[in-house]
Amino acid sequence: xxxxxxxxxxxxxxxxxxxxxxxxxxxxxxxxxxxxxxxxxxxxxxxxxxxxxxxxxxxxxxxxxxxxxxxxxxxxxxxxxxxxxxxxxxxxxxxxxxxxxxxxxxxxxxxxxxxxxxxxxxxxxxxxxxxxxxxxxxxxxxxxxxxxxxxxxxxxxxxxxxxxxxxxxxxxxxxxxxxxxxxxxxxxxxxxxxxxxxxxxx
Numbered sequence: 441x442x443x444x445x446x447x448x449x450x451x452x453x454x455x456x457x458x459x460x461x462x463x464x465x466x467x468x469x470x471x472x473x474x475x476x477x478x479x480x481x482x483x484x485x486x487x488x489x490x491x492x493x494x495x496x497x498x499x500x501x502x503x504x505x506x507x508x509x510x511x512x513x514x515x516x517x518x519x520x521x522x523x524x525x526x527x528x529x530x531x532x533x534x535x536x537x538x539x540x541x542x543x544x545x546x547x548x549x550x551x552x553x554x555x556x557x558x559x560x561x562x563x564x565x566x567x568x569x570x571x572x573x574x575x576x577x578x579x580x581x582x583x584x585x586x587x588x589x590x591x592x593x594x595x596x597x598x599x600x601x602x603x604x605x606x607x608x609x610x611x612x613x614x615x616x617x618x619x620x621x622x623x624x625x626x627x628x629x630x631x632x633x634x635x636x637x638x639x640x641x642x
Contacts, residue, residue: 447468448467448468448469448630448634449514449630450469450471450472450513451469451513451514451630451633452471452473452474452507452513452515452516453472453474453503453516454474454500454515454516454517455473455474455476455499455517455518456475457518457620457621459599459601459620459621460518460620460621461473463616463619463620463623463626464621464626466623467623467626469630472513474503474506474507476502476506478498478499478502480495480519480530482528487526488523488528488553489555489567491519491521492519492520492521492553492554492555492567493519493555493557493565493567495517496517496556496565497517497555497557497563497565499517499518499519499557500516500517500557500558500559501515501517501559501563502517503517503559514558514559514560514633515558515560516557516558516626516630517556517557517558517559518554518555518620518621519554519555520554520595520617520618521552521554521595522545522550522595522596523550523551523553524544524545524548524551529541529544529545529550529595529596529597530595531593531594531595531597532591532592535586535592538586538591538592541596541597542577542585542586542597543577543582545574545577545598546574546575546576546577546582547575547576548574549574549610550572550573550574551569551570551571551572552569552570552572552613552617552618553568553570554567554614554617554618554621555567555568556621556622556625556629558629558630558632558633560632564629564632566625566626566629567625568614568617568624568625569613569617570611570612570614570615570617571610571611571613572610572611572618573609573610573611574608574609575607575608575609577607581607585598585603585604585607588603590603590604599619600615600619601619
């Protein structure tokens with residue numbers, strides 16, 4: 441695969457998400473996958489942007505602690521939240537919960553926030569905010585979509601890269617950010633790992 445820019449150094453990805461892995465592969469990043477566990481419960485009064493930033497950093501920190509020198513790689517962590525009426529929609533607990541989420545999103549706009557954090561000694565974090573508008577969904581459409589199983593393990597109960605693309609009438613922001621890893625912001629963080637002469641294209 442030909443890389444558009446100079447290749448990024450190898451990293452560790454603190455995520456088991458196949459979508460994030462595919463997006464890193466898309467931009468030519470070599471990575472090893474780390475399984476991390478963090479408490480994803482929102483704190484009292486925590487705003488969505490603060491929530492996703494905190495979790496992205498926490499995941500990257502957990503991944504950093506898993507590694508030992510001299511094999512320690514920079515660690516990338518990310519977290520995504522679907523937000524409507526300032527409320528965070530996490531992953532549905534069951535099919536009824538998932539259908540209630542889709543009914544809430546139906547015919548309305550909502551925000552998808554994805555924070556990306558990079559640890560390489562220091563910590564950097566960037567935030568992507570996108571607006572997604574759903575067409576009005578009938579009960580039959582919601583049930584048929586959920587019968588596919590696609591949305592049952594996704595924040596907001598849908599996956600933009602799958603059949604739910606049929607529901608989206610408008611998108612402003614980052615398609616890859618809605619998938620779970622905004623590539624522009626990720627690239628900006630990874631470029632900070634390159635020698636200055638490579639960044640300048642010398």
